[in-house]
Amino acid sequence: MDNNQTVEKLKAMRLNDMALLHNRHLKDSTISSFTIDEYIAILTDHEYENRQNRKVERLIKQANFRQSASIADINYTHHRDLDKNAFNRLTTLDFMLKKQNIILTGASGVGKSYLAQALGYQACLMQHKVLYFNTANLFNLLKSSKIDGTYQREIKKVLKCDLLILD
Numbered sequence: 001m002d003n004n005q006t007v008e009k010l011k012a013m014r015l016n017d018m019a020l021l022h023n024r025h026l027k028d029s030t031i032s033s034f035t036i037d038e039y040i041a042i043l044t045d046h047e048y049e050n051r052q053n054r055k056v057e058r059l060i061k062q063a064n065f066r067q068s069a070s071i072a073d074i075n076y077t078h079h080r081d082l083d084k085n086a087f088n089r090l091t092t093l094d095f096m097l098k099k100q101n102i103i104l105t106g107a108s109g110v111g112k113s114y115l116a117q118a119l120g121y122q123a124c125l126m127q128h129k130v131l132y133f134n135t136a137n138l139f140n141l142l143k144s145s146k147i148d149g150t151y152q153r154e155i156k157k158v159l160k161c162d163l164l165i166l167d
Contacts, residue, residue, distance in 0.1 A: 003022075003026050006022065007019045007022060007023050010022065015047055017046055017047045017050040017051070018043045018044070018046060018047040021042070021043055021046045021047075022043060025039075052127075055127060056124055056125055056127065059124040059127065059128070059129060059130065060121065060124045062129070062130075062131075063120055063121075063124055063129075063130040063131060063132050064131065064132050064133075065117045065120060065121065065132050066113070066117065066132070066134075067113075067114065067117060068121070069114050069115075069117035069118040069120075069121050070118060070121060071091050071118045071119075071121070071122050073118075074087070074114075074115065074118060075111075079110075080106075080110050080111065081106070081110075082110075082115075087115070090102065090119060091118075091119065091122055093119070093122065093123055093126060093128070093163075096123065096128065096162060096163055102119075104116055112167075113167050116132075116165045116167060117132060117165070119163075119165075120132055120163060120165050123162065123163045128162035128163055129160060129161040129162045129163070130161060130162065130163045130164075130165065131157070131158060131161040131163075131164050131165065132165040132167070133164070133165070133166055133167065134167050135166045135167065138166065141154060142154060142155075
């Protein structure tokens with residue numbers, strides 16, 4: 001079988017990343033350095049990892065975060081009065097498995113929104129569906145969706161998410 005046909009068949013089966021890597025190996029003539037099992041494993045791992053990365057990117061985009069928040073970037077300074085151990089326990093997302101709610105409280109400007117979005121971002125990395133809303137915006141969306149007939153669709157979208165963050 002012709003290598004170009006193989007690449008085209010991989011693309012037809014929507015294995016685009018696998019096709020690109022195979023094509024790159026053909027051009028570099030590095031195929032012969034692998035056994036057949038190793039080569040199939042390399043192609044499969046490459047396709048799988050890229051699909052997982054795209055899924056995480058899609059989940060982050062669909063969550064509609066206002067800012068890019070990361071657990072690694074959280075500042076635990078004294079004036080925030082944030083217990084690092086307690087927050088690290090939250091980052092395991094066990095509260096989601098237990099179907100528990102979390103309320104972040106504190107003075108204005110200490111970063112409650114950032115912390116909530118960091119937890120949401122962590123949930124996306126763990127491949128959970130997350131939605132982030134400003135509470136007033138969510139109510140306005142639901143009110144307008146009743147008018148235009150999309151209320152049930154919006155409610156289903158909220159119900160399907162694994163983590164709902166209301167700010």
